[in-house]
Amino acid sequence: MRTYRTNRGPFTSQPFYKPSEIDRICGNALKAAGLMPDSPEAIRIDRFVEKHFKVSPHYEALPDGVLGYTAFGAAGVTAIVITTALDDEGGSVSERRIRTTLAHEAGHGLLHTHLFALGEKPGKLFDDGHDRPEILCRDVHGTPHKARYDGRWWEFQANRAIGGLLMPGGLVMKAAAPFCEQVGGLGLPALKEDQRERAAREMAEIFDVNPAVARIRLSDMFPGGKSAQQTL
Structure with a gap:
């Protein structure tokens, strides 16, 4: 992983990960948590969040179009939150979107915690004018096209982690x-x-x-x- 100075987005530093690096980071984390299956099956992503980050995902009412957010503290991830709108929808499609959102938020935890640990103080990540250590994630899941991210490289990277966590290579x-x-x-x-x-x-x-x-x-x-x- 290399790091560059940047003026794009709320961080002053931008890490660069090759796709293979993201897959390796995700795979190693699953193995360390004892949650990498021996044969193809669904990954217990909620359990991974609990074991790796020592937090239990919970639900909150979030602004329209926002699926979740990850909060950070000096020691790392302090909360992973999913919008109640997904939980209220019900059905298998919604349940799978919750799994995808959990993997996306876990991707932030795996790939971006060091930005906060190094003293970065990104503002406006919550789009409400408050300077809080949280990455708010709007609904850009399900698209492979960089153009959809409007320069939000941290969102693109977290989305790449979805595959590494839910569908290990x-x-x-x-x-x-x-x-x-x-x-x-x-x-x-x-x-x-x-x-x-x-x-x-x-x-x-x-x-x-x-x-x-x-x-x-x-x-x-x-x-x-x-x-x-x-x-x-």
């Missing part, structure tokens, strides 16, 4: 094997294009995420077209 490789073929001189697995949507639906069921999350994760791991083979 090694488990996805195992689960996606029936939908892959061996290509290239190294015989790397590539997702069959005519099986991509079927694979996404299957991954969504296995890892208990919404199909949009599964599609993005598969797109990251198995880019389409000539680069369809698994990325290393």
